[in-house]
Amino acid sequence: LLLDLQGRLLARSASEVDTLPWPWLLAWCNHAGVYCVPTTELIEWLKDAVGGRSALDVAAGHGAIGCALGIHTTDARMSERPEIAAEYRRVGHPPPFCPPEVETLEALAAVEKYRPQVVICAWGSEKDKGRGGFVFGLDEVAILRKVETYIHIGTRRRHPHRGMRRPDQVLRPPWLRSRAVQRDDQICVWNRR
Numbered sequence: 001l002l003l004d005l006q007g008r009l010l011a012r013s014a015s016e017v018d019t020l021p022w023p024w025l026l027a028w029c030n031h032a033g034v035y036c037v038p039t040t041e042l043i044e045w046l047k048d049a050v051g052g053r054s055a056l057d058v059a060a061g062h063g064a065i066g067c068a069l070g071i072h073t074t075d076a077r078m079s080e081r082p083e084i085a086a087e088y089r090r091v092g093h094p095p096p097f098c099p100p101e102v103e104t105l106e107a108l109a110a111v112e113k114y115r116p117q118v119v120i121c122a123w124g125s126e127k128d129k130g131r132g133g134f135v136f137g138l139d140e141v142a143i144l145r146k147v148e149t150y151i152h153i154g155t156r157r158r159h160p161h162r163g164m165r166r167p168d169q170v171l172r173p174p175w176l177r178s179r180a181v182q183r184d185d186q187i188c189v190w191n192r193r
Helices: 022-032 040-050 064-069 082-090 107-114 140-146
Strands: 055-058 072-075 118-122 149-155 169-171 185-191
Touching: 040 064, 040 118, 040 149, 055 064, 055 107, 064 072, 064 118, 072 107, 107 118, 107 140, 140 149
Parallel strands: 055 072, 055 118, 118 149
Antiparallel strands: 149 185, 169 185
């Protein structure tokens, strides 16, 4: 249901995803290294949010969101570094899989290369600047300075955006699906001021 014949993640409606038993979906996401399960409702919302502007999917992992939107997808592929892959395994999480069509490029470098108006990121970790986060995470503040709109899909507990000002918009739509056990998924939108 969730993969095409080449093993790539597909966007499906939330109602289709919900036909899968919840414990099975969580276990499968963990095993497959999938954080965000792209729903067709999410893709349609993102199309509307982008509104014809140029867009880029960073920290794209499996690349399903960018592929469904027809935009560039990039990922630094940090999870392929031996020390980071070992940490994933240590905590029982397989590293995310990035297919070849996802360009290997760190988020800020991708923004500088493609100069998008909108950046989309699902489950990207914030760069650690002494407030928590991940040493190899995204510099979200620097990204926002270079784009009109930054959209982050994640969870309230895992993605607090400590270095960012309050989002201009926080949505908790019923059609977001992920591997988050708490079901506290959200979309945060920042517009450059």
